[in-house]
Amino acid sequence: MQLTLEFGGGLELLCESKKIHKVNVETQKGVEKLTMKDLLTWVRTNLIKERPEMFMKGDTVRPGVLVLVNDCDWELSGQLNTTLEEKDVVVFISTLHGG
Amino acid sequence: MEKEGDAKPKNTAPRLCCVCNHRRPALKRPKTLDQICRECFYEVFEEEIHQVIVENQLFKPGERVAIGASGGKDSTVLAYVLSKLNRQHQYGLDLFLLSIDEGITGYRDDSLETVKRNEIQYGLPLKVVSYKDLYGWTMDEIVKIIGLKNNCTFCGVFRRQALDRGAAMLKVDKVATGHNADDIAETVLLNILRGDIARLSRCTAITTGEDGPIPRCKPFKFHLLQIPNCILTYAYFKRLDYFSTECIYSPNAYRGFAREFIKDLERIRPRAILDIIKSGEDFRISTTTKMPEQGTCERCGYISSQKWCKACVLLEGLNRGLPKLGIGRSRGLNIERKKDVKENNLTESIESKQCGTLDF
Ligand SMILES: [Zn+2]
Ligand SMILES: [Zn+2]
């Protein structure tokens, strides 16, 4: 599944200072669906190169990280249960870095 | 961003903004669980700041106001919103951007570039005051001498004073800073942990320093009533040009810990942040607690409760090759007057945000 991921507010520093990542995320065999929960696991394994604790806490993002799916707060789409589709744009921005 | 009709909407809840009942919602207000669209969010946010400004009488018509601009999201949004409201509601303010150049290569030089672009984008005159000009030292030079242990003490003390000096050069009546509710709650917690009662109620005030040379106000004190991370969201949706990298000299674990604790609380209970601020406000200082008296520094004339202000003590140490002077417990220069004010100078930097983020 082709997705565009954007990291900001300092989170880009965890993935080689690159803000925008065009990625292809494999869904599990036989499953067409990809949820935000799956994506977070994928990002943590494949994109985050350092200090993963700045990005995640438990199985979700660290408090203070804003998540937008297609420019909508993921609170509206069910957070971890949000189902992603081809060409979706997911944005992660940290509010913890300096103001 | 419309996606192939409404075939697979991500929203399971009502699909229209509860304010305009017209556009697709982009955000949820935790207090009411209302969903609102981007345009209505801008309006609600700006209106809220306007109400804060009016109700608290933060400004008077004709005043000159400097916005403490670090290039970060808070002060960038403040500059944008304040200049917008000033036009829209005819506040009659003369607005300026005021930045401090601590002399930190790879950090402040980059964030200053952002502020310089903001100067053009928002049409606000910019004044930059540098540590080098004011004190003869850049933070890079200071760190070379003292290392990475106490550098934020220097940074914080110097910044506080630099801001006042810059404001005086601009001849402004007031300085507005981008402190938001998170920052204030964090400061309340830190002051409780340090047992600093004197600062506890002061750090929550929306306007401070009315007795000093130039009062400071925080128009973002209340913003979280509506939406957590609203400043960040506003900056992102509006594609405002801001800079977001931490000061390279500032790991500042203690403050970071308080910040994370607050964000954890907020996730469980969004009101927690405002409750912490409220507790700070409600702390009453008993009459037996001695408050430090304010005087002026004998050397530079800056407000100080001791013979020399903290910046002068630190500078003296640097210039005499004794950089430890003035760090930790006050010794030496101020010894005769330190009795009931000994805590005062030590905590000077606590009110600031992470070192380098230009807050005061
Ligand atoms: Zn609307
Ligand atoms: Zn002085």
Ligand SMILES: [Zn+2]
């Ligand atoms: Zn610093």
